[in-house]
Amino acid sequence: MSFLLSWKRSLKRSDSKTRSSSCQEIQDLNEDQEEHRRLPFYCVSMSGEAETLSNGSQKPDLRIELDDCMAALDLFLSNNFAEALARLQSRTKDSMYHALTYATILEMQAMMTFDPQDILAAGNTMKDAQAVCQRFRRKSTMAGSFNSMINRQAGEQFTEEEIHAEVCYAECLLQRAALTFLQDENMISFIRGGIKVRSSYQTYKELHSIVQSAQYTRGVSHSHFEGGVKLGMGAFNLTLSLLPTRILRLLEFVGFSGNKEYGLQQLQEGASTQSFRAFLCTVLLLCYHTFMSFVLGTGEGDVGDAEALLQPYLKRYPKGAIFLFFAGRIEEIKGNLDAAIARFEECCEAQQHWKQFHHMCYWELMWCFTYKQQWKMAYFYADLLCKENSWSKATYAYMKAAYLSMFTEEDCRPFGEDEVEIFRQVPGMKQKIAGKSLPTEKFAIRKARRYLSPNPLPLPVAPLEMMYIWNGYAVIGKHRDLTEGMLDTLNQAQRTLEQAPVTEHTVDDQCLVSFLKGLCMKHLGCHEEAEQYFNLIQINETLIRYDHYLVPNALLEHGLLCMELGRKEEGVRYLETAKHNYKNYSMESRTHFRIQAALHSAKSAVENGDSVP
Template identity: 55%
Template sequence: MAFVGNGTPELEADEDIFEDALETISGPFRTEMAASKPQLASLDTKQASGQQRSSKVSRSPATKMDLKYGLEECEVALKLFLNNKFKDALELLQPWAKENMYHALGYSTIVVLQAIMTFEQQDIQNGISAMRDALQTCQKYRKKNTVVESFSSLISRGSLEQMTEEEMHAEICYAECLLQKAALTFVQDENMINFIKGGLKIRTSYNIYKECLSILHILQKNKVEQQFFHEFEGGVKLGIGAFNLMLSLLPARIIRLLEFIGFSGNRELGLQQLHEGASGRSIRSPLCCLTLLSFHTYISLILGTGEVNVVEAESLLAPFLQQFPNGSLMLFYHARIELLKGNVEEAQEVFRKCISVQEEWKQFHHLCYWELMWINIFLQNWMKAYYYSDLLFKESKWSKATAAYLKAAILSMLPEEELEETKENVVTLFRQVESLKQRIAGKSIPTEKFAVRKSRRYSASLPAPVKLVLPALEMMYIWNGFPTISKREDLSENLLLTVEKAEATLQNQNCSDYLMDDECLLKLLKGCCLKNLHRPLQAELCFNHVIQSEKLLKFDHYLVPFTLFELAYLYKTQGEMDKAFKTLETARNNYKDYSMESRLHFRIQAALQLWKKPSSH
């Protein structure tokens, strides 16, 4: 566990940390959290994976919808969901959603997922309404004066005996509903009050999970027998594991602030709890697996160093693929793993299959469009990358500003004759970016702020736009794409050629205010290519050029701290750990108020954790 630090962090300087975490988790991959919230069925369930049953078939008029039947029906609904039968899953759960806690949780979760995928205000309102009903349903089953509500931190044997098994499950379901309600509260509108309300819901959920963990320990210590003990245990391990894992990702100064109000995060504990939950036999076991998959295949890349445990991800996914070979979520993770292994072409095919297997939720396709866009950027197939960026720009509402910027950035990479074929106006697109940015709790999203800043070179107030240099590759760097292509020497070589060509072109251009910034950007990109190609001395020369040019930069001040991170990684690969940690500390402590600052702090925290250097306070 981390320890409470002395002093009060500067709240304004830390706001982007929360925003970037929210954006990354709920951005182009929003469904990874939301889709996994429905209570997932155990892999050894009694029903066959393809089996469907409607509420009319499954229930007799005398059926009592108690805890047992609630768990069984959620098991069936989950199988429907994972087999792309979204509507059938809703129809199964909806009739009892106001009567049974697990029906309420499952039904509202699917409605919330739909809201997060469409990002339509009406769908968000529907999700909030459904989750409000779910909380009320769970509340019916909760003990009236719970330990959490009475602010007691001690659970005695006597108070445990007064809680029924049903009441224990109600606490877990209530905590999960609170988390989802908080997620929707964050994106409901720009009101800071909603941001605070969401934070309070998360804190309440966290406290409930901690109390449930205490209950679990007492049950185990006293060997109390319960019919559905393994289900309660699975819920506790999922909640404690996910909270600890996610909190451990946060930079040190944010952890200190959170500890002051009662939060703490331990990565080892989080991973252990999730692994134990995944190996159990509860309906939440697969959800523990999916949480780990999300961490290994996505979060470790975007908010980490790019060092991904692909072997573990494959072993986690294998039983899912066997049971749900055409499930969109399973295919998506399968494609992600293939991509991280360097099997770019295979990943492309699986993403296309993921699109073809279902039409019920079109928004699910946007996940695949996003990935296919990046794959074609890696391959430098600019027309195909443009095709997918255009689909995202027209259809997705996740982040219009980011989509517009990416589309314009990709078009900037096209030869003049191919650009003319698209009939697109790049300058107009760049000028649109600022008007499209969104706000969460009154604050702009970090990648949108980055896109807006870069687009100002095309402002209508300027005499003539100074074209951005390799903007698509710069965004690829921001999204940490270089570790992905490091498995493919041919792709790194081709990118190096593109960067060197841009260097030659820049040298022949007229001097501008952006010249040094553009030169340093190209050196950073070139250094990353050389690092991938195992040419460390040349890579170090490129990185040092950027660092030594610090005082000459006028706009892209983010380049120096990010370059220091790349240099630290280079030292680490060469076994120079002391130099690596010293360079990380320099990047973390000596720079502030630059673009994408929070994302770099996430990566530094991940490096300190992964490379086994305690974070200093």
């Protein structure tokens, strides 16, 4: 009710054009709700009889559709992006799989560019694909849906095309929801996105029940249908399981649930088949092992599983940009930086059509050179991103300035580039995605404010601080020489701070350097020294004025170290303190993700009778 009152007030304050637009959004919202008021049924009949569409045209053969889409996907994975889209586009009006595949490729492009026009185009295309899928779905009345929910044993019979339409429709809903969250910032958009997510989730659950039902009869293309169900169930379970406990409890209250092991199992089964969705299941697993579990976890992705998943694709598509990128990412996690750099460079050379793949490689190359402390090369890639990519201009500019701040007096600076001026530009580059500012942008903007005063106070080790945010110390920790080199840089920064005049940032800066030194000591095996540095943050907690995130993160790292040393109860105590005693600090969500992963690891180890990692 409060939302409706607020919306009415906003209408009164808006002009006629805004009122018209808002009314249209409400109408679209009502259409979405009406469209989703149905559930698939349990009994499936795979009759395979030819049928005629309402426009008089013959339904295309499902097997031919899937074979053609698989051929287009093969073109896409071979870097023939334009040919793949052209092959799909001619059939997007009459084939649900062509429409879905075409829209999925455009959505991948939009997700990589974050360009508003790309997001809008992908959203419209996915909406068209959903409409195509709707034409192939079993038509039902509200009364029929209600009766089926009361007596599912009397459910209608579905043809094979209709059951495939259900899984394609659920996939369209899920992808449209993701774009809805990216595209707009108003409350109506969030409601519409939430409706799509819930409808997609419920449909996948019902389809999973169909597959498990004794009444289910496998059709000719059943592997593609079942692969779609495994993709949806796996993606939902895995994603939900990664969320912090407080958010997960709220989602469970409204009907969502997530089981990480089950989600990984579903995706693994989907990836191991020859189905249409095997590639998407594989990509989700690779993203989990090389990004989500690394950046949002404790810094240890399952590299072995990732390599096993990737190897067949690399063999078939040795120049495939997607697979070269993941190959580089795996080498980076393993700490093989030169091999990683070679893979990312190879990925950039493999194709020139989609620059977005280049940008993903630039980001990773920037970090590889950061780990090697080659500031000029790191600056080079940050500068390229700043000029060419729209994902986060504020973050790219901050990193540019951060690398410049590490240049020595002897280093040749790029013409006209001054870190103070770039730092001052960062706050003006803030943008919002899904109505929220990016956490890394907020972090960068807060740190850059130190340069807004006439007499700016320089950040001591800006790149090394941001490196922790992206779990980079887990990478350099695999190589003693890299870790020792980083420790030398931190020792020099500490000496500079000790010689500088005392300011309002002095304690914060000293605690930051001590925290990062503790991480280096931990990876060098100097556990007692590492604990002393982490304890130092706790001792100075009340004196820290701005970098409050250091305290819960010091507790997190101290907890992980204790667990590594076999002091499980003490480690869990540190983790629980970090989880419950601190809030409203920079990068809080990311810290909570890592705490959640660490606690889950400890719990799993106890249940399995293993030692805590």
